[in-house]
Amino acid sequence: MELEKDNYSNHISHQFNEELETIRTQMLTMGGIVERQVNDALEAVLGGDVELAETLRQLDQQTNSMELMIDELCITIIARRQPAASDLRLVVSISRAVADLERIGDEASRIALQTIEMGEGSRSQHGFQEVRHIGNLVRDMVRDVLTAYARNDLEMAYRVAKQDRNVDQEYRTAMRTLVTYMMEDVRSISSIMSVIWVLRSLERIGDHARNLAEHLIYQVSGTDVRHQSLKTMKQTVREETGGQPDPQDTHEE
Amino acid sequence: MELEKDNYSNHISHQFNEELETIRTQMLTMGGIVERQVNDALEAVLGGDVELAETLRQLDQQTNSMELMIDELCITIIARRQPAASDLRLVVSISRAVADLERIGDEASRIALQTIEMGEGSRSQHGFQEVRHIGNLVRDMVRDVLTAYARNDLEMAYRVAKQDRNVDQEYRTAMRTLVTYMMEDVRSISSIMSVIWVLRSLERIGDHARNLAEHLIYQVSGTDVRHQSLKTMKQTVREETGGQPDPQDTHEE
Numbered sequence: 405m406e407l408e409k410d411n412y413s414n415h416i417s418h419q420f421n422e423e424l425e426t427i428r429t430q431m432l433t434m435g436g437i438v439e440r441q442v443n444d445a446l447e448a449v450l451g452g453d454v455e456l457a458e459t460l461r462q463l464d465q466q467t468n469s470m471e472l473m474i475d476e477l478c479i480t481i482i483a484r485r486q487p488a489a490s491d492l493r494l495v496v497s498i499s500r501a502v503a504d505l506e507r508i509g510d511e512a513s514r515i516a517l518q519t520i521e522m523g524e525g526s527r528s529q530h531g532f533q534e535v536r537h538i539g540n541l542v543r544d545m546v547r548d549v550l551t552a553y554a555r556n557d558l559e560m561a562y563r564v565a566k567q568d569r570n571v572d573q574e575y576r577t578a579m580r581t582l583v584t585y586m587m588e589d590v591r592s593i594s595s596i597m598s599v600i601w602v603l604r605s606l607e608r609i610g611d612h613a614r615n616l617a618e619h620l621i622y623q624v625s626g627t628d629v630r631h632q633s634l635k636t637m638k639q640t641v642r643e644e645t646g647g648q649p650d651p652q653d654t655h656e657e
Numbered sequence: 658m659e660l661e662k663d664n665y666s667n668h669i670s671h672q673f674n675e676e677l678e679t680i681r682t683q684m685l686t687m688g689g690i691v692e693r694q695v696n697d698a699l700e701a702v703l704g705g706d707v708e709l710a711e712t713l714r715q716l717d718q719q720t721n722s723m724e725l726m727i728d729e730l731c732i733t734i735i736a737r738r739q740p741a742a743s744d745l746r747l748v749v750s751i752s753r754a755v756a757d758l759e760r761i762g763d764e765a766s767r768i769a770l771q772t773i774e775m776g777e778g779s780r781s782q783h784g785f786q787e788v789r790h791i792g793n794l795v796r797d798m799v800r801d802v803l804t805a806y807a808r809n810d811l812e813m814a815y816r817v818a819k820q821d822r823n824v825d826q827e828y829r830t831a832m833r834t835l836v837t838y839m840m841e842d843v844r845s846i847s848s849i850m851s852v853i854w855v856l857r858s859l860e861r862i863g864d865h866a867r868n869l870a871e872h873l874i875y876q877v878s879g880t881d882v883r884h885q886s887l888k889t890m891k892q893t894v895r896e897e898t899g900g901q902p903d904p905q906d907t908h909e910e
Contacts, residue, residue: 468884
């Protein structure tokens with residue numbers, strides 16, 4: 405009897421493990437799609453590639469559906485498995501993460517829309533250097549935070565969060581430059597406004613990458629670091645990684 | 658014995674009911690604070706009231722803390738009470754709602770920042786009519802969606818979601834007008850850019866009010882209406898309110 409009971413509980417736990425692994429994998433898959441959307445959005449806007457931008461607009465629905473699907477899986481796991489401690493944190497963190505991923509997808513789609521509105525014609529080249537520069541920064545943030553999720557790497561997550569401050573600074577500088585361009589060349593105001601919206605979307609993608617980093621830190625450490633200073637966040641990460649657990653061992657029973 | 662058991666389960670259920678009522682009340686309290694922030698932000702920007710704007714900036718921390726506190730309560734309830742069905746939906750919906758409320762607070766704070774940057778001096782009056790008009794629309798949306806939450810009124814929530822489409826339309830029209838103003842008066846480009854950021858924040862507040870409406874519809878009906886068309890949303894609401902339950906009876910056991 406005792407053996408049977410053990411088998412049963414192992415079976416349950418095994419299934420539960422698989423379910424948790426499924427939502428984690430699905431989230432990372434969604435992350436990969438969103439990462440590609442950001443790359444494509446940058447390629448489209450920098451190359452004036454309206455066709456690529458239009459394809460991107462059509463793909464937005466895909467990440468919307470994935471958000472709903474993964475969120476439903478999360479709620480089902482909560483209802484059926486009644487997870488506690490780190491299991492519950494994993495589910496909550498993934499649910500929060502897919503919301504931010506979906507919003508990154510939205511911003512990529514907005515960049516595509518601006519690309520379409522600018523058209524292939526005579527585009528002002530004002531601000532494109534800024535788009536390339538800030539675009540590279542946030543593209544790396546998205547890539548790195550997804551790697552941090554794949555490896556449960558809190559130090560890496562912290563570096564992404566820290567990088568967001570640089571992005572915000574570069575963004576403010578770029579805005580001032582663009583306003584100067586507008587004053588100097590009235591005819592380019594419309595096209596510079598499009599560039600401004602692109603930069604705004606990039607800056608928002610940086611915010612969401614930082615949010616993703618915060619969700620991972622919460623998931624692993626149990627400390628909700630949203631709205632905290634970088635210093636507090638760093639301390640949380642250091643305390644956690646001082647006695648860093650096996651990255652494979654994220655599932656308490 | 659049977660009586661004792663009943664008493665016990667009533668007692669547990671009573672405490673549980675109280676906990677659910679607590680997070681609901683806390684969310685509505687936070688909603689009230691955020692609603693006032695939106696009103697104050699509008700008053701500050703339209704009246705050029707830098708002092709009010711500065712007070713508002715300092716209060717942003719309050720809604721940040723409330724988000725964390727309510728979210729922690731939600732997670733504690735999930736871990737301890739293992740809610741199912743409509744109880745779980747209530748907790749999930751409140752957790753999502755506080756995230757949107759916090760973001761509305763952020764946007765109000767951004768409007769305050771723009772007010773401070775514009776200063777009390779010689780402000781361009783371009784675009785203020787648009788700010789007043791769109792500001793009134795989104796202020797009403799925030800008020801109405803909170804009333805909808807207080808009354809579990811899905812029809813009202815649907816009307817808020819529908820109104821967001823008007824806000825988006827008015828926003829696009831306002832943007833075109835403001836770009837024209839910039840072309841006509843180069844010296845006012847900087848101050849018009851501030852107005853553009855204010856309008857952008859208002860448009861985002863409208864989006865979050867729509868999100869809040871969607872969370873309430875999910876909570877009551879069980880259908881996740883995010884990323885759905887207004888038509889699908891309307892159908893969900895009609896199906897639910899066709900056999901409208903007692904608004905007091907939101908708690909299944």
